[in-house]
Amino acid sequence: MDFQDYKSFWNDKASTPTGAMVAVDGSHDERTLRLTGAFSAAQARAALDFAPGDRVFELGCGVGRIGRELAGEVAHWHGLDIAENMLEVARGRLAGVGGCAFSPLRRSRLDALGDASMDKGYCVAVFIHMDKEDFVLYLRDVARVLRPGGLFYFDHWNLAHPVGWRRFSLEVDQAARLPPGQRKDVARNQFCVPQEVEAYVRGAGLELLAVVTDTPWVQVVARKPDGDAAASAREAERLRAAAPRISYGAQWTAYFDAIVADEARAQPPHSLLALLAREPADDPVALMFRAWIHGAWRSRPDWGPVPAGLDAGA
Ligand SMILES: C[S@@+](CC[C@H](N)C(=O)[O-])C[C@H]1O[C@@H](n2cnc3c(N)ncnc32)[C@H](O)[C@@H]1O
Incomplete structure (x- = not known):
């Protein structure tokens, strides 16, 4: 553009x-x-x-x-x-x-x-x-x-x-x-x-x-x-x-840093996924990032299938 x-x-x-x-x-x-x-x-x-x-x-x-x-x-x-x-x-x-x-x-x-x-x-x-x-x-x-x-x-x-x-x-x-x-x-x-x-x-x-x-x-x-x-x-x-x-707080910052690291390596957000996997299902900041990552993943067929457990409502 x-x-x-x-x-x-x-x-x-x-x-x-x-x-x-x-x-x-x-x-x-x-x-x-x-x-x-x-x-x-x-x-x-x-x-x-x-x-x-x-x-x-x-x-x-x-x-x-x-x-x-x-x-x-x-x-x-x-x-x-x-x-x-x-x-x-x-x-x-x-x-x-x-x-x-x-x-x-x-x-x-x-x-x-x-x-x-x-x-x-x-x-x-x-x-x-x-x-x-x-x-x-x-x-x-x-x-x-x-x-x-x-x-x-x-x-x-x-x-x-x-x-x-x-x-x-x-x-x-x-x-x-x-x-x-x-x-x-x-x-x-x-x-x-x-x-x-x-x-x-x-x-x-x-x-x-x-x-x-x-x-x-x-x-x-x-x-x-x-x-x-x-x-x-x-x-x-x-x-x-x-x-x-x-x-924004330490948790948001750690997740964002993981996104930046994955982007620098030109890879799907694996580092962020690993961090999110450690959080309880109802943690509000993790919930927000899970929703975000789910949408991003679905828009990128080149990243492969959306990881199991990361469904839209999770
Ligand atoms: C990243 S988005 C953020 C939108 C909103 N503030 C939010 O947080 O959801 C940037 C927004 O700023 C607007 N924008 C970009 N440059 C601008 C400018 N020079 N003057 C006014 N608005 C601008 C864009 O159209 C867009 O809606």
Whole structure:
């Protein structure tokens, strides 16, 4: 694929509903999407402490994987994405939920949202797919649309974490295989160290409340300044206690590392399967990864038959 802009790249990925699901997080079916959506929604809840009256936006909402789990808990949920095809799938998935809106984005601006119109916002696995200038332009516009004291949660690949580094190394190896003169695609994975992310947040005029860095993700909660130092300190204190629930955690990280190792060896996810085999059937994180691996395996006939015991409902 040789796309010049983010919009055509992601619209192409989302040209079918299944393609859209796979593009957002590798989920091949609705059940897996609900499991991973619930996992990410729990992180966003811990970060943003939603109240029923909140007006919330999601930047890069994709198929509404996370919004589907959260939108019913707040007064208004606004999903925005560069790809109209993603929004079409999201609209269908959130059809029964009231108080929702959907808007296509132009590059790096939140035009559909008014100044100081939103209480909270979040953005998961989106800034990793754009040039750093666009990342900062979006952060600046987030500062515009949040009300003073409003909160924003987002993540980015964490180059300073050993698993983050190993994930980046896959990209380096792919780059090494490119023919001379060819560049990686416009939406390729980008990586940051936490200090860099922190500089972007402050540079965009937002206050840093929490930075969680114990996994291959840098996870940030930022606040639109309002001059209320006491309120800011209270939120920071709340977030210190919430950090373990915001983090992807050690188990997720170990599974993800296994996926990266298998990908580096260009083999099916055998290492992940071996780790999952040790977990109880009802362990929620293992259950989510089993569903994910099952869908991935079925989509890859070259991997051979889906391993016994890894049925869709397992
Ligand atoms: C990996 S998916 C994640 C989707 C969703 N946040 C989730 O976690 O399920 C990346 C999403 O970001 C959107 N996206 C990519 N580049 C973008 C950009 N420059 N501006 C806004 N959205 C973008 C894509 O269309 C896609 O829906």
